[in-house]
Amino acid sequence: MKTRRADRLVDMTHYLLEHPRKLVSLNFFAERYETAKSSISEDLAIVRRVFKTRGTGDLKTYPGAAGGVFYTPLMGEEEATAFVDEVIAEVSNEDRVLPGGYVYLSDLLGQPDVLRQTGRLLSTEYVGEEIDAVMTAATKGIPLAQAVASELNVPFVIVRDDAKVTEGSMISVNYLTGSSKRVEKMALSKRSLRSGSRVLIVDDFMKAGGTIQGMQTLVREFGGTVVGTAVFAEGRSNVRLIEDFTSLLHVETTPDTTGQIKVAAGNYLSRIYQKKD
Amino acid sequence: MKTRRADRLVDMTHYLLEHPRKLVSLNFFAERYETAKSSISEDLAIVRRVFKTRGTGDLKTYPGAAGGVFYTPLMGEEEATAFVDEVIAEVSNEDRVLPGGYVYLSDLLGQPDVLRQTGRLLSTEYVGEEIDAVMTAATKGIPLAQAVASELNVPFVIVRDDAKVTEGSMISVNYLTGSSKRVEKMALSKRSLRSGSRVLIVDDFMKAGGTIQGMQTLVREFGGTVVGTAVFAEGRSNVRLIEDFTSLLHVETTPDTTGQIKVAAGNYLSRIYQKKD
Numbered sequence: 001m002k003t004r005r006a007d008r009l010v011d012m013t014h015y016l017l018e019h020p021r022k023l024v025s026l027n028f029f030a031e032r033y034e035t036a037k038s039s040i041s042e043d044l045a046i047v048r049r050v051f052k053t054r055g056t057g058d059l060k061t062y063p064g065a066a067g068g069v070f071y072t073p074l075m076g077e078e079e080a081t082a083f084v085d086e087v088i089a090e091v092s093n094e095d096r097v098l099p100g101g102y103v104y105l106s107d108l109l110g111q112p113d114v115l116r117q118t119g120r121l122l123s124t125e126y127v128g129e130e131i132d133a134v135m136t137a138a139t140k141g142i143p144l145a146q147a148v149a150s151e152l153n154v155p156f157v158i159v160r161d162d163a164k165v166t167e168g169s170m171i172s173v174n175y176l177t178g179s180s181k182r183v184e185k186m187a188l189s190k191r192s193l194r195s196g197s198r199v200l201i202v203d204d205f206m207k208a209g210g211t212i213q214g215m216q217t218l219v220r221e222f223g224g225t226v227v228g229t230a231v232f233a234e235g236r237s238n239v240r241l242i243e244d245f246t247s248l249l250h251v252e253t254t255p256d257t258t259g260q261i262k263v264a265a266g267n268y269l270s271r272i273y274q275k276k277d
Numbered sequence: 278m279k280t281r282r283a284d285r286l287v288d289m290t291h292y293l294l295e296h297p298r299k300l301v302s303l304n305f306f307a308e309r310y311e312t313a314k315s316s317i318s319e320d321l322a323i324v325r326r327v328f329k330t331r332g333t334g335d336l337k338t339y340p341g342a343a344g345g346v347f348y349t350p351l352m353g354e355e356e357a358t359a360f361v362d363e364v365i366a367e368v369s370n371e372d373r374v375l376p377g378g379y380v381y382l383s384d385l386l387g388q389p390d391v392l393r394q395t396g397r398l399l400s401t402e403y404v405g406e407e408i409d410a411v412m413t414a415a416t417k418g419i420p421l422a423q424a425v426a427s428e429l430n431v432p433f434v435i436v437r438d439d440a441k442v443t444e445g446s447m448i449s450v451n452y453l454t455g456s457s458k459r460v461e462k463m464a465l466s467k468r469s470l471r472s473g474s475r476v477l478i479v480d481d482f483m484k485a486g487g488t489i490q491g492m493q494t495l496v497r498e499f500g501g502t503v504v505g506t507a508v509f510a511e512g513r514s515n516v517r518l519i520e521d522f523t524s525l526l527h528v529e530t531t532p533d534t535t536g537q538i539k540v541a542a543g544n545y546l547s548r549i550y551q552k553k554d
Contacts, residue, residue, distance in 0.1 A: 005283065006282065006283070006286055006323045007326070007327050007330075009283055009286045009287050009290075009324065009330070010286050010287075010290045010323060010324050010327040011327050011331050011333075013286075013290040013291055014294060014328075014331070014333055016453075017291060017294060018390075018393070027430055033352055046283045046284065046287060047287050049284070050284050050287040050288050051287070051291075053284075054287075054288050054291070056291055096445065098442065098444075098445050099442070100442055102442050102443045103443070104443065104445050104466070104468060106434075106443070106444060106466060106468075106469055107469060108433070110426075110432045110433045110434055110435070110469070111432050112423070112426055112427040112430060112431075112432070112433075113295075113430075115423070115427075116295065116427070135370065138415065138416045139415045139416055139419070139435065139437065140443065142416070142423075143419065143423050143433075144418065145426075146389070146392070146419075146420050146423055147423075149387075149389055150389040150392075150393070153389060154389075155384070155387045156387045156388070156389075156420075156487070157383075158387070158416065160416065165375065165376070165377055165379050166375065166379045166380070166381065166382070166417065166482075167375075167381070167383060168375050168381050189381070189383060190335055190494070191383075192384060192387070193379060193386065205443075232307045238433070250301050263338045266511070277340070
């Protein structure tokens, strides 16, 4: 059944949002809507304009027989700053400070809208870059990894501190925790990551960066390359094992029980936006 | 700036998809697009028709000053069956059988599109039902819980087998594992679930159901109510502690090393679709 433009625009928007960072051929849409490719092109021009105006993301059209349309979710600097400011206000609460100076963040990292926005913001750094998989460490990094992987439309893999019977053969590495200098072990199922993968490492919180350094080692053990590292929050640390990372928040607490907390923006502005100028 | 219908349709579709199961007032759209409410109503009629035809979900409009529009993501029976058939074919692979008869599923549960579709399918059972939170047990249930919570637009909480310094005070319960009859412990951060919450329990794999029974106990300890239980796959078990659950897959393996696996559809058809007839 031939479709009207209004109907096509609704369905096309839905389809593109569910298939980010994949080339969709004009033929696919032409057949789906039984409509000439020239009309499809006009539809896509409208979608592109609205996505651009509203800051939803970027829509690129590639001409020719092998061409098509490619949607990349993006978050603009203004929306990103407003979002991070909101999160800062939310985290700047003395009730979040736990004994030892740890910060309670699990509520935020369990909210679908916070995760969706964080995923879109962190993925913005990797426009046009090839990423095959997102890697995180169990448990608290998982929601964030899933959120970023969803925007990048690639699988995510979970590194664990123990070998589980449901994971099959695993490759494990030892690593030094940054602050306490203990030797720990982490492992990843052999089946979960293809050799040669380009990997983005994502985690919820980074202090010295020992866990992230461990994951970097693991990526190399799998014959892969680390494309980048992104964390929700960085804490203060006397030692810093990782220099090349992107953070949304910078959080400082006092390790005693006074419950003081200082939250500021992380380095996302300089890492994601200013380098593009 | 007043907007054209075509532009409004694209942005409205995007907005509704990102805000499922929330009442959005017509005034909100009228102001966002500087357009009369009558035109907004016509726009929404188009979106509703396309969402219905394409099986995206249900769009309800409530008239009056306190009214608005409410989008519920849904998966129809036909799409659900096609999706589950695909997953069955994918899981029916002897290479997935691990020593002890365990089944490797982590690759599937790390794919954004599989998770998105599973989330939409499992949430379809709860159209029109009030749910305040999704609960799961670390580690492998997390991606699924997040996917379902995203469609329901509610937070998800993660039950752990240990108390972590980053979770603050926790409430813990002991539970019996179904098959081996060991006593285990699980705990949830006190801050993460409000008293009186209506909770949907989600997990990746269920055999006897000991873990799920433990979570049910935990929900009651928090003064909440269990609305339902949904799992990606159920295995065979001589003991069954949980009768009231929904599953996508039924998986049977032999515990020896012959690697045999039999995968069939779970009970989702009778639980989600046939009861609605």
